[in-house]
Each structure stands twice: as structure tokens, then as C-alpha cells.
Amino acid sequence: MAAGSKRQQIVNAADALFYSQGFAQTSFADIAAAVQISRGNFYYHFKTKDEILDAVIDKRLADREMLLAKWDETADDPARRIECFIKIVIVNQAKIMAYGCPVGSLVTELTKLDHASREKANQIMALFRDWLIRQFVELGCHADACDHALHVLSWSQGVATLAQTFKDEAFVQREVSQILEWLASIERETTRLQAISTKA
Amino acid sequence: MAAGSKRQQIVNAADALFYSQGFAQTSFADIAAAVQISRGNFYYHFKTKDEILDAVIDKRLADREMLLAKWDETADDPARRIECFIKIVIVNQAKIMAYGCPVGSLVTELTKLDHASREKANQIMALFRDWLIRQFVELGCHADACDHALHVLSWSQGVATLAQTFKDEAFVQREVSQILEWLASIERETTRLQAISTKA
């Protein structure tokens, strides 16, 4: 077992538990049971529950950055990359139906708790937003890039919430189809406008 | 002070606190302080915290039913009524930005708590869904009524979540404008189809 591995185990377990139960409802005892560690020993790795939360948020940030970087590599078309983002709700459908969106539900909870790390959690959402903006800019819609990015992000949050509420797989599929159609129309429109401006 | 008034005060205070702090994070002490009641006296009105939750959900259900009934009366065009629903995110903008959607956030929390009253809370969302379905049916789109209803509901949840995250008023306004445009296009399409079928 490498150095810091136990710490990482704790963060991983906390990450999963914060997602499935919520931050406030997850106790040291819960995490300790998951990692098979003494409850008292916790203090050695983390001084505070909030410290664990910060570590979890850092991990989630790093995970999402890696995911976005992978999409940046594998798909060279910005529209394809946005499609990757859209299709997370299908890829993670089971978990979303059970626990909602990991990012959205954390931000919501920390807001209600008026927690100091709320801003930090917001950065994950901001990460998605900024990445989406870059994609839409690259796609050609400079003026509307921010609007479109927030639209897609908002869409994903809505789908996640309703999927969790009604557990309706067909609904998720329909919404994905519709937003993909919307994305295609955006793509067509921008290429059309680009053709005009090039001609001029 | 009329009989049962104290009970109603408790439910009202709990309603507001559950919304702003969350159900689990609201203690008997919090509610007692809000209603200026002894903590021990609570047991006389409600045996259990879950009983208060059920009463709060009942109140929210009744409130929403009243709201929808009012819209049914005041607006005779189904599209107008749907517009009323859409514009709640503007009317309640301040509270939504602070605490999110009262319905969505409660369902999300109770799901993570694996709480027995989750189904009951879901009924509020189902109430909105069914009402929206009725409006879309009346508008003329029978086959797509359920899809459209869930689409609008999902949209509202997404907007609420992102409004709470980024506190961006302009974003809310844009999203409302876009969905109203979408609604208008639905309306045009159905009247067009109705004209064709009437002619045949």
C-alpha cells in the first residue's frame, strides 16, 4: 500500500458517500466503515470534516478536468465534444436516477448549508460552463457562446432532476434527442452565417 | 388565536425553514424558536419530525393546487396558463436564486435520505406534470402532451438549479424568452395541423 493511499481511499469513499447520501448526512462513522478504519484514526489524515469535503471537491474537479481533456483529445469537432457532454446523462443514467447530478446536488446542498466551500463546489459547474463556452466559440458562435453554454448546462441539470424524480428512461432519451437536434440546428446556422461572411 | 392556529404556525415556519435550510438540517429547536414555542411542547402538536414533514408536504401540495386553480380561472387560453407556470422562475427569482426550487430540492433531499415521504413529495412534481399535460392536451397536441409537459418541467428545474448556482438574472430572462418562443412555435404548429385535419 503506497504512501497517501489510505488518504486517497478515504477521499474516494467520502466522494461516493457524499454523492449518495449527501455531505451533511454522511458521518465520520460512515466513511470509517467504508474504508475499514478506526473512527479515531481519522484525525490523523484529516483534522476536520470540512477538510474532507475540500479534498472531495478537489478530486471531483480533477476528475472532470481529466474527462474534458479526454474529450478534447478524442473528438476534434467541437460539436462532437458537446455531444459527449450531453450524453453523460445517458452514460451515467443509473446513478443520476438514483442520486441526481453529483455537481448540481452538491452545490444545492452546500448553498442550503451556507457552507464555506460552496464557492469551491461552484468551480466544478464553472469548469463545465467555461469548457462549453470554448466549444461553442470554436464552433463559430462567438456572440452566443455563453448563452448556449448555460443553456446546455441548465438542460443537463433539469434532465438530471427530473430523471431522479420520475425514473423515466424514455424521457431522458427524448430530451437527449431534442437537444442534439437543437445543437445540429445551431451548427447549421453558424456554418451558414460563416459562409455569408466569407463571401462578403 | 383560533384553534389549530398554533399548528398552522408550526407548519408555516417549518415550510420556510425546510426550504431555506433543508429538512434534515432543520431541528425542532429551529422551528420552536421561529414560532416562539417551548421545545417540549412540540410533542403535543406533532409526535414526530416526519409528521411535520408530511404536514408541510400537504401544505405545499394544497398551495400549488390553489395556484394552478387560480391560473385555470384567470387565463382561459391554455398557452397563457403554461406561460404563467414558466414565469414563476421570474416571479420567485429572488428565493430561487437563494434556495433553488422548493419542490425539486425537497425531492432531491428526501431521495438522498431514502426517506419514506419521498413519494409524497413526488406528488407535488406529479401535480405540476399532470396539470401541464392537461394544458397541452387542451392546446391540441394530444400525442406530445406528456413529452411537452416533462420538457417544461425539466426546463424549470434546470433554470432553478443554475440560477441558484450562478445568480445570473440575465440568464433566467433569456431562458424564459427562449422557452416562450418554443411554446409559441408549438402553438402555431398545432393550430396548423388542426386546420388541416378540419379541412379533411
Added chain:
DNA sequence: AATCATTTAGGACACTCGTCCTAATGCGTC
């Protein structure tokens, strides 16, 4: 004025929580 049901206050109860301390364990190095 006395009675009685309704409503209230205050606190006991057992439990869980996050935090923190201390003694013991494991283990590589001299």
C-alpha cells in the same frame, strides 16, 4: 367558585455527532 379538557413549559433520556487526546502498534534503519 369549582371542574375539567386543552395547551404549555421544562427537562430527562438515550443517542449520534465532530473533535481531540493518548497509548499502542507496525516497520524500516542502525
Added chain:
DNA sequence: GACGCATTAGGACGAGTGTCCTAAATGATT
């Protein structure tokens, strides 16, 4: 084998929780 460091286990601590009991207060009715 002995030392020293990193890691662990176990439990103490006070605060806060939901629940529940009992005695006092209130107020309408007789």
C-alpha cells in the same frame, strides 16, 4: 535487538439531536 518514525485503535469530551414524560398553567363551562 533497539531505536525512531509513521500510522493506528480506542475512547473521552461536550454539544446537539429527536423523543417522551410530567407537572403547571390556561380558559371555557357548569
